[in-house]
Amino acid sequence: xNKITLVSILSIVLMITACASRRIQIPDHLSPPxxxxxxxxxxxxNRYNQxxxxxxxxxxxxxxxxxxxxxxxxxxxxxHYKQKQYDTAAAExxxxxxxxxxxxxxxxxxxxxxxxxxxxxxxxxxQGKKKx
Numbered sequence: 001x002n003k004i005t006l007v008s009i010l011s012i013v014l015m016i017t018a019c020a021s022r023r024i025q026i027p028d029h030l031s032p033p034x035x036x037x038x039x040x041x042x043x044x045x046n047r048y049n050q051x052x053x054x055x056x057x058x059x060x061x062x063x064x065x066x067x068x069x070x071x072x073x074x075x076x077x078x079x080h081y082k083q084k085q086y087d088t089a090a091a092e093x094x095x096x097x098x099x100x101x102x103x104x105x106x107x108x109x110x111x112x113x114x115x116x117x118x119x120x121x122x123x124x125x126x127q128g129k130k131k132x
Contacts, residue, residue, distance in 0.1 A: 024050055026057050032068035035061075039075060048079050055079075070096065070112040077119060086123045093119045 039054035055072040077092035
């Protein structure tokens, strides 16, 4: 391989990795549902870093919107699961489930409890297969 080809390939790789991990500008006016939609769109396109930033924005900007907080926490854990970061995902699923062990649990959206339990079960299944 000549130097020009090598430099070209390295430049392309650097551009791709730089775009994948950069901070995005999230408009301040986006509502929690809009942030969730943007996060889901990014995740559907395998732009996990961008998706995580949208979900983190919900946690930071709207701490009293408990339905959206639960959704964001679940989505963050699920992204880590998809990235095969099973220990991180399990810790995040468990943290979400802890919300459901409080006196205010009946106020929480029930679907995220079930989804977190399913996520943990999938992790246990995968890790059990690896140990065999």
